Amino acid sequence: MKIPSAQQLKSIDKQTILKQGIASFDLMERAARAVFEAIREDILSKAPATSFTVIAGSGNNGGDGLALARMLFLSGITVQVYLYKKETYSADNLYNQQKLAELGIKMEYFDLSDQLSFDRNSVLVDALFGFGLTHALSEEWRGITEQINTCKNVISVDLPSGLRADGKTEKRNPVVRAQMVYTFQVPKVALLLPQSADSMEQFQVLDIGLDEEAVQEVETDVYYYTLSDAKKDLKKRRKFDHKGTYGHALIVGGSFGKIGAAMMSTKSALKTGCGMVTAYIPKCGYTAFQSYFPEAMVLTDAYDDHITSFPSVNLYSATGIGVGMGKVEETVAAFVLFLKKKKDTRLILDADAINILSENPELFDLLPTNTILTPHPKELERLIGTWTNDLDKIEKAKGFCAKYHCILLIKGAHTLTLLPSGKMYFNSTGNEGMATAGSGDVLTGILTSLLAQGYAAEKAAVFGVFLHGLAGDHAKKQYGAQSMTATDIISHLSDAYFTISDSDITF
Numbered sequence: 001m002k003i004p005s006a007q008q009l010k011s012i013d014k015q016t017i018l019k020q021g022i023a024s025f026d027l028m029e030r031a032a033r034a035v036f037e038a039i040r041e042d043i044l045s046k047a048p049a050t051s052f053t054v055i056a057g058s059g060n061n062g063g064d065g066l067a068l069a070r071m072l073f074l075s076g077i078t079v080q081v082y083l084y085k086k087e088t089y090s091a092d093n094l095y096n097q098q099k100l101a102e103l104g105i106k107m108e109y110f111d112l113s114d115q116l117s118f119d120r121n122s123v124l125v126d127a128l129f130g131f132g133l134t135h136a137l138s139e140e141w142r143g144i145t146e147q148i149n150t151c152k153n154v155i156s157v158d159l160p161s162g163l164r165a166d167g168k169t170e171k172r173n174p175v176v177r178a179q180m181v182y183t184f185q186v187p188k189v190a191l192l193l194p195q196s197a198d199s200m201e202q203f204q205v206l207d208i209g210l211d212e213e214a215v216q217e218v219e220t221d222v223y224y225y226t227l228s229d230a231k232k233d234l235k236k237r238r239k240f241d242h243k244g245t246y247g248h249a250l251i252v253g254g255s256f257g258k259i260g261a262a263m264m265s266t267k268s269a270l271k272t273g274c275g276m277v278t279a280y281i282p283k284c285g286y287t288a289f290q291s292y293f294p295e296a297m298v299l300t301d302a303y304d305d306h307i308t309s310f311p312s313v314n315l316y317s318a319t320g321i322g323v324g325m326g327k328v329e330e331t332v333a334a335f336v337l338f339l340k341k342k343k344d345t346r347l348i349l350d351a352d353a354i355n356i357l358s359e360n361p362e363l364f365d366l367l368p369t370n371t372i373l374t375p376h377p378k379e380l381e382r383l384i385g386t387w388t389n390d391l392d393k394i395e396k397a398k399g400f401c402a403k404y405h406c407i408l409l410i411k412g413a414h415t416l417t418l419l420p421s422g423k424m425y426f427n428s429t430g431n432e433g434m435a436t437a438g439s440g441d442v443l444t445g446i447l448t449s450l451l452a453q454g455y456a457a458e459k460a461a462v463f464g465v466f467l468h469g470l471a472g473d474h475a476k477k478q479y480g481a482q483s484m485t486a487t488d489i490i491s492h493l494s495d496a497y498f499t500i501s502d503s504d505i506t507f
Ligand SMILES: NC(=O)C1=CN([C@@H]2O[C@H](COP(=O)(O)OP(=O)(O)OC[C@H]3O[C@@H](n4cnc5c(N)ncnc54)[C@H](O)[C@@H]3O)[C@@H](O)[C@H]2O)[C@@H](O)CC1
Pocket: 009, 010, 012, 013, 027, 028, 031, 057, 058, 059, 060, 061, 062, 063, 064, 090, 128, 129, 130, 131, 132, 133, 134, 135, 136, 137, 138, 157, 158, 159, 184, 185, 208, 210
């Protein structure tokens, strides 16, 4: 799914009105109706006596809030309405003010210095600003945003007010803190960035029927990867396929005390569907490996505790390097030698492989085209340098991908996959339970497997991240966020595939 910029959304909005032959207030009515239905399902179905306070701004976000207030009122819900006192309002905002007046619903005007007297236990609907915010809110707004933030339950319409859809918002700027954001049609970039964590707990995307063609015509490098994308990208298996069809993955990693990392990568590679998997590990892991996971083939290094040389990788369709590998001197030397040699395999580097790389920037140029790198924040910093905010981080990472023709994953709540072309995909699956030891090793196994199966590197990256998150979501459903572990993610890869392929029936 494309994520248009705020500017592009405005023009899609206009084209929708034009192409569908509706008035702009009809589109606003649709947006408000979508929020109303979501509130009905999420709140009123469980607590019908809930009362609401709507705080509306002067633009169309405020207009949405006013229309919603009317819908709540007409359903018999107690609703108090505050409207920002300004000389001018958007036309659809005025239209909705008039509608409220006709129904005798009182609007209280407020100024930035006012102390609002509303019931702190009501659900507060924040409809001050949406994607029309042109710059971060000035300090004058702090009084209002802080009063809103004293409420237990805040719902934001489209965006937490103060958060810019795709521009810079600093920690010091006044921003509303919402428990739930009902955002229209597409998640705005700000909702997907880690630095927005203080401004919202979760969001829901509400379809308001913006014109599909207008969305398709928009040129953007920013995408939100969802189930419908994964359904299209999934490679179907066919009756006459054999294990050779699905490639042979190689996992290189493990060291004394960290053999488990290589085990998890290897097992998840096979569970993701590659035909064969081989692990290359130090000798100390051999027995444990073979007893844990008989389907794997195991090659051992000459040394007991760590890797001192690399196998010939040309036999394998894809190679994942680094999980639990450690970075003692001999391992580093072996890895550097490996990078310097010509090789014919598709590559993914994780954990210690990235650490070694980042400590030796002269090696960056040796990365084969489309190598996938999956750094943690600290590792990422060593690759691209420090950043001032999430948008700055993305720009620097984009520069790195373009320069070295590689694919970078910025792992997190909405893992971002950056491609050398400049395109970027935010992931839509996954949960906080996946912040657990070994979760990254599982991802490396999944990505190596998909590369081995012949998925193009970009598809392997975005589809793999999605699959990993989806398996994690299934694991959370069974064990809960606290108790799920990385091996539970592996066990639920099958459920993730069932969800993507729409079927749990095999004939
Ligand atoms: N295409 C869509 O997705 C639709 C959007 N709608 C709503 O329309 C919103 C966008 O409406 P608008 O473009 O009117 O914008 P907003 O309502 O977000 O904000 C516009 C107002 O904010 C003021 N403003 C901007 N930056 C400011 C700043 N830093 N400090 C103080 N004031 C500032 C402007 O002068 C203007 O009065 C969306 O977020 C959504 O809620 C819906 O009504 C219908 C469809």
